[in-house]
Amino acid sequence: MPLERDAQGQLHLGGVSLSAVAADAGTPAYVYDLDAVAASAHALTAAFDGAAGHLVAYAVKANTAGPVVRTLAAAGCGADVVSGAELLVALACGVSPDRIIYSGVAKTDRELDGAIGVGQRGIRAVQLESVEEIARVEARARAAGRRFGVSIRVNPSVDLGEVTHAHIATGHDEAKFGVAREDAGRAVELVGASPYLELVGMGMHVGSQLRETGAYVEAARSLFELVRALRASGKARSLVFVDTGGGFGVDYGTGPAAAPAEFVRAARAEQRAFGLDDLALYVEPGRSLIAAHGVLLARVIQTKVADAARWLMIDAGMNDLIRPALYQARHRVVPLRGAVDPARSRGWRVVGPVCESSDDFGEHPLPAEPPAEVALLDAGAYGYTMASRYNGRQLPVEVFVSGGGVVGRTERVSIEAWAEERARAGGIT
Numbered sequence: 001m002p003l004e005r006d007a008q009g010q011l012h013l014g015g016v017s018l019s020a021v022a023a024d025a026g027t028p029a030y031v032y033d034l035d036a037v038a039a040s041a042h043a044l045t046a047a048f049d050g051a052a053g054h055l056v057a058y059a060v061k062a063n064t065a066g067p068v069v070r071t072l073a074a075a076g077c078g079a080d081v082v083s084g085a086e087l088l089v090a091l092a093c094g095v096s097p098d099r100i101i102y103s104g105v106a107k108t109d110r111e112l113d114g115a116i117g118v119g120q121r122g123i124r125a126v127q128l129e130s131v132e133e134i135a136r137v138e139a140r141a142r143a144a145g146r147r148f149g150v151s152i153r154v155n156p157s158v159d160l161g162e163v164t165h166a167h168i169a170t171g172h173d174e175a176k177f178g179v180a181r182e183d184a185g186r187a188v189e190l191v192g193a194s195p196y197l198e199l200v201g202m203g204m205h206v207g208s209q210l211r212e213t214g215a216y217v218e219a220a221r222s223l224f225e226l227v228r229a230l231r232a233s234g235k236a237r238s239l240v241f242v243d244t245g246g247g248f249g250v251d252y253g254t255g256p257a258a259a260p261a262e263f264v265r266a267a268r269a270e271q272r273a274f275g276l277d278d279l280a281l282y283v284e285p286g287r288s289l290i291a292a293h294g295v296l297l298a299r300v301i302q303t304k305v306a307d308a309a310r311w312l313m314i315d316a317g318m319n320d321l322i323r324p325a326l327y328q329a330r331h332r333v334v335p336l337r338g339a340v341d342p343a344r345s346r347g348w349r350v351v352g353p354v355c356e357s358s359d360d361f362g363e364h365p366l367p368a369e370p371p372a373e374v375a376l377l378d379a380g381a382y383g384y385t386m387a388s389r390y391n392g393r394q395l396p397v398e399v400f401v402s403g404g405g406v407v408g409r410t411e412r413v414s415i416e417a418w419a420e421e422r423a424r425a426g427g428i429t
């Protein structure tokens with residue numbers, strides 16, 4: 001069940017009244033519809049048309065909550081992790097090690113040991129993001145006495161300047177991510193020369209919030225062209241997969257984005273065109289599986305009306321949802337009770353309590369007489385996972401909905417516990 005209003009104008013997510021959740025759990029609170037998350041994974045998996053060995057490696061960074069990761073694992077997803085801690089979450093949620101890939105530009109030895117040492121053979125692959133990293137990963141594999149699977153994340157040199165926000169574009173020449181295309185051949189040779197490393201994949205991830213398939217396909221072509229050339233010259237014979245990354249965009253209210261399945265179909269078509277159909281296709285979606293299926297609930301603390309603006313001050317701030325401050329992102333703000341009548345709405349500048357000018361969710365059409373509670377929409381991805389305790393604020397709680405009811409929720413840590421911990425920092429009192 002999507003986000004919908006009942007006949008009385010009450011907003012529901014997954015069949016659960018959000019006013020009731022706010023009353024029970026307090027605010028700020030994230031609410032996730034696990035059934036809708038599972039449905040989005042199934043829709044994406046169907047786009048592979050049963051292609052052998054394919055993998056939807058859910059980018060755990062988007063939302064690390066166990067119920068979300070478990071739901072996606074049960075729907076057939078593996079995991080793409082970017083830290084030792086995320087790897088532990090994925091494993092604890094039942095993701096099989098051979099369905100986990102590990103990206104990241106600066107993995108510590110301890111993190112590498114965790115990835116190499118798990119299970120019978122370690123995880124599916126560590127994604128190498130620089131030539132320099134190869135010797136480090138090899139040293140850890142040698143220390144573990146294991147031959148270990150690696151994938152080379154290539155930076156396909158695609159400028160997404162016009163396509164997405166600069167902070168979430170990762171596949172251009174100045175990005176710290178990935179092995180430069182011209183260094184990829186050398187990286188393949190170095191891996192091939194190691195008795196401890198096995199090159200199982202070649203991949204990329206060009207950025208996030210791509211609303212059309214064009215730039216993604218362009219980058220995939222660049223990757224596939226490279227892989228085809230390497231194989232033609234007798235290299236990279238051990239490859240098992242190509243990985244075209246995540247980045248499928250969502251509609252934050254500014255117009256539809258291409259469905260994740262369209263990205264997969266387009267990448268598959270290119271893969272076939274380049275004669276690489278013997279390799280499995282991996283993708284690494286985060287946002288597109290979960291963003292639309294989560295909301296952030298907040299209470300209105302007060303209004304402030306001046307000549308310059310009309311502010312609606314809510315109890316959720318940039319510490320709870322940092323995307324607007326970090327990426328100038330916009331999340332629609334809607335009342336929990338009563339739809340907004342455009343003819344009678346006023347523009348309210350919705351801001352949080354954090355002591356920063358950037359604690360600002362933008363102007364939204366809301367009733368002239370402001371609502372008591374609001375929801376910030378499409379907040380399931382990169383919401384709680386980027387939350388902080390800045391200004392001593394409590395972390396928001398998370399509420400999980402499935403089968404038309406609440407199936408679990410986290411507890412709010414008290415401000416007293418935080419104050420005590422800060423006051424005693426370093427054991428000096």
Ligand SMILES: Cc1ncc(COP(=O)(O)O)c(C=O)c1O
Pocket residue numbers: 059061062080103104205207208209245246247248284285286287288
């Ligand atoms: C390596 C990697 N893969 C996948 C993703 C997921 O991207 P998205 O949430 O846009 O699908 C990210 C996000 O930044 C990433 O860094």
